[in-house]
Amino acid sequence: MRGLLYLIGIATAVLVPAWAAVAADAVVSGVRTGIHPDKTRLVFDLDRSVDYSIFTLSDPYRVVIDLPDLDWQVPSTAGSRAAGLIDRLRFGLFRPGNSRVVLDLKRPVRVKWATMLPPRDGHGYRFVIDLVETDRAAFLAALAPPRPLATPRAGTAPRPKPRPGGKKVVVIDPGHGGVDPGTTGASGGFEKAVTLTYGKALATALRERYRVILTRDRDIFLPLQQRVQIARDADADLFLSLHADAIADRRFSGGAVYTLSETASDDEAAALAAKENKSDVIAGIDLNNQDQEVASILIDLAQRETKNFSSRFAGVLVSTLRTQGVRTRRKPHRFAGFRVLKAPDVPSVLVELGYLSNPREEARLRSAEGRAAIVAAISDAVDAYFENLSE
Template identity: 40%
Template sequence: MAALLSLTVPESASAADEDREPPVLAYAARIAGDRARTRIVVDLDRKPVFEVRYLEKPDRIVVDLPAMAFAFPVEDLKARGLFKDVRYGAIGAQSARIVLTTERPAQLALAEVQADEAGKGFRLVLDAEMVKREVFDDLVKRQAWSGGKTAVGTPAAEAAARGDRLGTSSPVPGGTFVIAIDAGHGGIDNGAIAAETKTPEKDITLAFAKALQRRLAREPGIFAFLTRDGDEFLSLSERVTIARQHHANLFVSLHADKLRQDNIRGATVYTISDKASDKMAAELAERENLADVIGGADLATEPAEVTDILLDFTRRETQAFSVAMAEQVVSSFEGQVALINNPHRFAGFRVLQAHDVPSILLELGFLSNKEDEKVLLDESWREKIAELLTAAITRYREPALANGG
């Protein structure tokens, strides 16, 4: 829960104190997010200069500010998401501080003061995102300390340029087309269960993801990575965050769901939309979006404006790239593997909501259908799908890179 830091006030004011500007007024605040990404916004009457640093034992993100009057209710910055404790207050007559104690290693991917839309004030925006332990430790070690003063911690952009935002040993060469392969479900979330063999969907998607990664590794100029390479639970937001931290040019989420109608079979490609293409797409998106509930992820309802900030609907340009990729997959599969009617559909899948990463969700088939179950468990069919997907990706890649996708 948010708590005020100790406040130090001199007993008498000097002439210099009288000439000093009044504290910046922080008149409103809000916090939203989950264990992958959390945003804090503080509304201010003036633009302050601030510094950020990182501390360990416990892990903390510290924001040092000029004198500030915090006039919003304590409940407005109640700790949640990445933060287990949020404290703020004055630390003297001329300075204030916000201290964010984290649940897991995290860094500020964005820390800036923005003018509000009405032009009447400003807002401090702090976007935190999960990082590997070694990345956070490096942020702490690389800070400059001199005479008791602190310097701003390593910016997210600098870490990204080094290629270590997720602990990778070296940056991906420039011009490389980066693909995030997302094996649906995992850990406590089994996904659908095959009707005949009782094989869980999470095992099938991981096997396909690894096969696709192996095939793509043979393509020059392409780097493919897995959002998970073992039986672990990842929230939908974590999957999206991992893709963005790797600066993915494309996100492919693999699934093999189950339907009430066991006569429906074939692959389907989905893209994001706030309105579903049909009832089946809507029901499927609703089931897939419940993955976080199974894993115990935080799904508290957010105010509309904060939800828009955190879960930006895909920009029109990004959505166009997603549709282009979906069309390439359908074209590659036609005549080669079974497709359902209208194989490109759309719905509000949360795992596709990266606003700057073209994304598709591929239903490889349905475990409710006996024929689909057979091929989904067949290694040679798996390799065939990997080959067809690689062909689709390579056709999509050139125009996408040429147009900035």
């Protein structure tokens, strides 16, 4: 099923490039849902009128609302609870100049009505969208011809330059971001914020000795493929993707290091990879155009050497984590089919820092001491890995 585009409202000038923005962003001061017998209504309170475009995606059913950059003065968890036909609502920066709202739907819907209302009856500007239930056939029929998948360049990632002084290039990839929050911790905080904090701290620790590139340095969404591409474009020597898991069982704790494999080391690793690979779906990207690429996750012979280096780094990292007293899982080196680890020529590992669903571990991960220990362990592992390599 192709995900497809249709536009409501003003179709032109929807996106304001970040560099062209002169006025402050429009402010969103409220997000409300109203459940009626015949429809689910979603309302955003705004301080001015903004342009928008709406499209729907199937498998899973989603409604995506694209808006200019907005100042979201609402709790980051607003809309995270199911309401009416909406299972979950997410919002955040999709790319520079472009905020995005993704509605995960319980059932196929029809966008009955969407409009920007001017101030009236004590309300300010309101963006209102009404969803009514429909069936799958009607949902699919309402989809317009496929829109080519946009592959925006990273607005924030520095472009690769010739290597100064032969320094090794380390790409640090803070998982998730923007409209994709990642997992939610026991305290309600998001994985995307934890990974960004760790990414920046690790970049600071490594910057003197390596050329360090962060795939993102702010709260913005990046497609998985683009993260891989940043590492490839930079001709990186090592790619580190940072994550923090959350699961229903709050007793689970401990970090783990993952490398790519066509066969998962265990069911849990396979489930984790499936969850992490959903990042693009969560951000409202139509993956159907990428089906073939996703399907071809199998590693060919050319990747074998890269795979060996990835495993070698994972082994070093597991030992430095333990030396620094960082809690790790039993069998801390695991493997599965993570899409973000797919660069065929860049040794890549995915680090799950720990479980945000465990209140004690979340507090430790968020503390300065907890962070310092993990950052030191990763930094030491990078040093040890490259020292061994050059011997």
